[in-house]
Amino acid sequence: MLIVLLLKQGHKMTSAEFYDKFVCPELPDQNENPHLYTAVVKHMIHGPCGKLNPTNACMNKDGKCKNNYPKSFCFATVHGKKPYPVYRRRDNGKQVKVRGQILDNRWVVPYNPYLLAKFDCHINVEICSTVEAVKYLYKYIYKGHDRVAFHVYSNETKNEIDEIEQYQSGRWVSPPEAMWRIYKFALHEIYPSVQSLQLHLEGKQLVTFRNTDNLNVIVENDSSKETMLTQYFYMNKMKKNPKNLLYKQFPKEFVWNSQSKTWNKRGTKKTKKVIGRVVTANPIEGERYYLRILLNHIGTSTSFDDLKTLNNKKANTFHEAALMHGLLHSDNSLDLCLQEATMYRMPCSLRRLF
Template identity: 40%
Template sequence: MLDETNELVKEFRSARDHFENEGVEDLEIVLKVSRADSGRENHIGTSDEVAGIMLGDLDETDGSRDIIIDSKIDGLERISDIHPKLMALQYPLLFPHGGDGFHKNIPFGRAKKDSNKIREVISMKEYYSHKFQVRTNEGITPRLGGRIYQQYIVDAFSTIEQARLWWFRTNQTTLRSDLYMNIRDSLQTGDSDSNNLGKSFILPARFVGSRRYMQQNFQDALAVCRYIGHPDIFLTMTTNPLWDEIIQMMKHIPQCSPQNSPDMIARVFNLKLDQIVDDIKKKNYFGVCLAVMYVVKFQKRGLPHVHMLIWLDSASKRHLQANVDKYVSVEIPDLKEDLVGYAAVKAHMINGPCGSDTYNSKCMKQNKCIRHFPKKYSPSTTFDQFGFPIYRRRKMNNTVTKGKAILDNQWFVPYNRDLLVKYQCHINVEICCHARSLKYLFKYCLKGHDRATVEIRGGKRRSDNGENIDAGEDEIQSFFYGRYICAAEAAYRIFGFNIHYIFVPVLRLSFHLPGNKYCTFRSNEPLQKVVAREKHKPSQLQAFFLLNVNNSNARKYLYDEIPQYYVWNESDRI
């Protein structure tokens, strides 16, 4: 069939002959446990997934992949990573007709002459967002590729991500950032070359997942805590690959399994996430909600999950603390009185069995459970000195059988019964009623993207790689090197779903000492022009002082209170 339909097959005949004549050298890629300079460990969990790990030195590349075709006539020939035939060459079984894939000249779409269309062609992300949809009038051959289809999705996103990083490397390096005082002093000493000043903007805060991105979101969350108080509920929800919506979708894709459809999993998880946020924000499930923040993570387990912080108003706080057992439970429902709740708890909320008889459990480390199971019995709910709750965990006759083990209330994760039954997935609900728990909560939510350390064994190549690379000030290289991308994350990011969300407006205010405001300028821009421009362009802090001079009503508000009553206008700065 391929001989008859695919014009590229003859190229693979050459590849087959090449390996039959010279043999195939077996290489083994091993994930290793290592610890980064930040102290965070590259944890390796058990999962059945296809993932990509970004490697290499960006300084030694031109931003594209090194893809080589071995031709009998022309010899070794490089092709671009946006070559129309790239995916057809890489995955011939997914594209048996050898058709074109993404290229730079795909039109954005038909538009009227008077429309305000910004671009004439579509981006790579938009192309793959379109391709990873199920349409009844199109073939489903790629989706039947199993793990190869997962690899195709990871390949597509890693190409997009690498192109983004390369853009920032080649475009942002023309910008410089330095203190106004330093620029003025350099001009007074006779040095008018702006190339000698400042440092490069490497990876800005608008790049999703970057260090500045996570740091600014962390500071936003702290600003919410300063204004409202500490969060009241910490909620974690993990995807259930057997959700009814996913199973129903599989009926449209015969012979395709959920684990080999990470795009379906990502889309359904995002819908469920929007639904539970709506329950909390608008339907006031836990009470009147003042703010919500969440971060979507993947963490080498193959399924997306979300960490969510919820702030309530004063009345709801008091009601929650007085009725903790109503909203959070760690006990097994009675089988006769609540069959649905019992089945949901049994399916999704067990941690274990682990301990002395099951050292091979994934939660075991140094012969101890890292989550401290089994828990001790407790007749009532209390809070320890750090603000972490000790839930009511009574010794009762209700048990659950898992394998050969019989488990009681000591082995269950805190949950909310109604949310668990409604969403039919792992939903861990914790009450956080003490400010000392903030550091743990925010660190857990905003610890950044996944990294991996790998070793290539076999053959002539041997390489250790990971977070131990000394990238200096090169934030792009540090972000790129050892980046771990699973298929679910690749699909989630290609669709453009939020990995970070905060429901409460936060304005980031600048602060600096006199003459020490930061100025941004191009490396080839004359310093005289920079000084003249920045001299009369106030920062946010300077605009605050000018507002106080011109508006007596503003003098009764502090700097951080001004955004509640006045608007920062970027054009005139006042």
């Protein structure tokens, strides 16, 4: 079972000094706390593996431990390159014999002394110190339920096997999950709310319709031409954006009504925080990609043509307009695109983007 605890503001652990108060990967003093020492030796010692036991279950094809044990000695806890910090593992001479081998602090799995002493079972406690760890944990938790292929059969032999009849689909529900669902507690929550903002070139917005609808009527209908982006231009044209908010900042002050296709001013009463995210565009898309760059830096445009205009000089393409505004002079737009994608995309989609 995996449990993720999110601490409130003011209680978050932001430095290595706090890490050492809650997570420990070292052998405790046997004389001062014999109960905790026994629990660590019984539940929190990894392996041994590697040269000490090449056939251990954690060994991969390369002959290395997939959990990277034994760890290296470290005098103080520091932030590492990986999602989790490098915990303090001092070479203080403490050793213990486990499964026929003499092991030291390098083999101790990180634990919380209070939880381990209270429940006396294997409880691995880690601190997520980077956004990559948070992304991994959330995608791991919500990847779906674990499944297994199985079939039920009798001792009677059958000449014919009916795979459809034998197929079974089910999953095991643990008592904590059952209780959580019975009391209708929320399984997940997104805060703050994220508003996806449409991105399209002029006249190339998505339009939904039924098979029975008349396409000529849909094309001529003005509402089909109104989108989040075109109405954002309209708000700028009507001087209803006095703060010159960027397209991605617009949801902070305005609410999109999908029925009337209009941006409405948020009420004066305290409302929940909303942030906007312009949908991504791949650099190989050309003009759509450069349109996104312009929208992320210019907040006063009233139309697609206005985005292309600077000092009364109109560019022919969004790419030329981005050059005129100096948004491509650094020549790192591709690096920024990949950097933004690493915050939320999975490896397979990152490879396609690259």
